[in-house]
Amino acid sequence: MDWASIIEGLAAPDYEFGRQALQRGIAAVYLIAFVSTANQFPVLLGDRGLLPAPQLLRHPALLRGPTLFRWRYSDALLRAVSWTGAAIALVIVLGLPQLGPPWVPLLAFLVIWLLYMSIVNIGQTFYGFGWESLLLEAGFLAAFLGSNEVPPAWPVLLLFWWLVFRLEFGAGMIKMRGGSEWRDFTALYYHHETQPMPNPVSRYAHLLPKRIHRLEVVGNHFAQLVVPFFLFVPGPVGTLAAAVVIVTQGWLVVSGNFAWLNWITIVLAFSAVSDSVVHAVLPVVPLDQGTGEASMPPWWAAIGIVLTVFYLILSWPALKNLFSRNQLMNASFNTWSLANAYGAFGTVTKERxxxxxxxxxxxxxxxxxxxxxxxxxxxxxxxxxxxxxxxxxxxxxxxxxxxxxxxxxxxxxxxxxxxxxxxxxxxxxxxxxxxxxxxxxxxxxxxxxxxxxxxxxxxxxxxxxxxxxxxxxxxxxxxxxx
Structure with missing residues (x-):
């Protein structure tokens, strides 16, 4: 098999719809994260913040990882970084970098990844949430999705499926190893009422009959412990698995306020949605979205292969963690917040x-x-x-x-x-x-x-x-x- 055949085999032209959803959706979450930072960081962590970042920066050994603020911090600079990141994210949402060669969206995503990582790594407890690492990892991988000039690449899609698998299966395993309420199917008797920040629907969800709550737990276990394995099957099977993830995460969006955790999970699940299945369900979505005949440059294919090998090696600690009795929840194993461990609500608070x-x-x-x-x-x-x-x-x-x-x-x-x-x-x-x-x-x-x-x-x-x-x-x- 020659190099040209290998390159041709790396192309996944049937996943253009998923790529567009990934790039624009991840960028939209970055936009929200940067705006949130501009509005809140100076008050919480600025020069006169509740946990001033300048004090942390006087002790570099305490930093979580790389940050542009290592050399200098000011509230004005923080706002400049935030609004710059928001502007680049907005441009990606509009699809403008995707109109050029693949290195343009690559550069755009890497910039917002580095900018937001600089913020997270001085954010202390106010940025100690698992969805910060999730957003960073998603933004890094999105950089390698390419542009409209090249078809999506199988290796990069595989890494997105691996991310969704760690996210969903990790959350399922942390529940099975956590409180007994997940094993006796009573967790949802309490969760809608005691979740960190209820929304307008939470009370109605809480007042549903207990048999419905038990079915919610069964559905959660199915969606998180069984379905993720099918994400790795291309075509209708993987698309159906993605649909289950999207629907279950959609219920969490409707019934609670979990920042962007559920929203970005929905976006990431679109990585397994194939164009042919979407077109069969919604004929208004064109089957050929412009990259079906596009070729993949050898240099871009090589980047995808190197990235995949590097990432799979980097993922070894996260893989071991999934099957460890002492499973860690929302943990990073490197300073770049890549190939992380995820999981949430291993136990459910029973009183608020x-x-x-x-x-x-x-x-x-x-x-x-x-x-x-x-x-x-x-x-x-x-x-x-x-x-x-x-x-x-x-x-x-x-x-x-x-x-x-x-x-x-x-x-x-x-x-x-x-x-x-x-x-x-x-x-x-x-x-x-x-x-x-x-x-x-x-x-x-x-x-x-x-x-x-x-x-x-x-x-x-x-x-x-x-x-x-x-x-x-x-x-x-x-x-x-x-």
Whole structure:
């Protein structure tokens, strides 16, 4: 077999629809991530942030990996990096780099990958989520999908299938090794109510009959433990497997706010969707999308082969982790956040705790009228229906959920209280409501409550979406002077 035949065999012209969905979808998530960073990073991690990045950068040994900010950080530079990344991502969403030779989208994706990695690696706990590594890995692989001038390459599609497999099968295995609620099919009795950030549908999902919740768990196990193996079968079988992933992830999109985790999983699943199956189901989608007769340059084929070999070697720790009794969840095995381990909700919280921050203008905290601060996403006011924010990521709201579960938070929570005492405008913009209209309170404190969704009868009687029970003080009253 000569080199020309090998190159021809590497072409996958039946996956042009999937390639377009991958490139534009991944870039769209990058766009959201960069905008989220521009809006929130300076307040959370900037020069006057709750966990200032400049302090971290004074200790390079503590950095998670490479970052452009190693030599210099400023809020202005952070914003410049974020908006530059957002602009490049938008151009990819519009499909402009894909109109040129394959090295143009290659360069565009590698730039936004490096820019976002620079942010994540100084983001500390506010960027410690598994979907940050997932986005980085997806962006790196997307760089090798090529342009409209060349057909998609089998080796690169294989790496995307391997990514979806690790993501789904890893999540399934972490559940089977985790809490017994996944093995006795009761996990969904609690999950819709106790998930980090419910959305408008979450209460209705929670109130479904328990037999439906058990079926949800069965469906989850099937989608995550069985279906991923079929992604590696090209054609209708792989497309059907991708459809199962898309539908199950779509239900999670409808019933909760998990930032962009489910959204990007849906996008990645399109890597296994073939044009011929799409055309058979939706004839409006053309079968020949312009690359069927296109040839693959030898240099581009060589890049794909080298990438695949390199990536499979890099994947060995992640493969071992999948079958390890001590399976790691959301772990990176190298500083570049490639070939990672994934997984979520190995155990399901059975009760929902919420920390509510209050303030008072009174000089004496014992005599004050205490008013509550409202966050955008996390529950507070019992009459307020949770909003829909995903795929936008409300980072402070997420950490408030972890804090209520016992996650250490003194390094950022006390600075948050200080910013509220100062009535710091950028910090207040991260909240839904400041009860003092910009006036600094004299004291702030934090209480902890037990929350649950109201029943249908309770909702009809009181109008409340939540029922809560005060459990005590989480943080005693503090003032700037005290």
């Amino acid at each position: 705790y919420e920390i509510v921050i209050e303030g008072t203008l009174a000089a004496d905290p014992a005599e004050g009228d205490w008013l509550e601060y409202e966050f955008k996403g996390k529950p507070g006011d019992v009459r307020r229906t949770p909003g829909q924010y995903a795929p936008y990521h409300l980072r402070l709201d997420w950490l408030m959920w972890f804090l209520a579960l016992g996650s250490p938070g003194e390094r950022w929570f006390l600075p948050l209280l200080v910013r509220l005492l100062e009535a710091d405008k950028p910090t207040l913009k991260l909240l839904r409501r400041d009860p003092f209209g910009g006036q600094p309170p004299s004291w702030v404190r934090a209480k902890i409550y037990l929350y649950r969704f109201s029943t249908r009868e309770e909702k009809r009687t009181t109008g409340d979406v939540w029922v809560r029970e005060e459990l005590g003080l989480f943080r005693a009253p503090v003032s700037l002077r005290a």
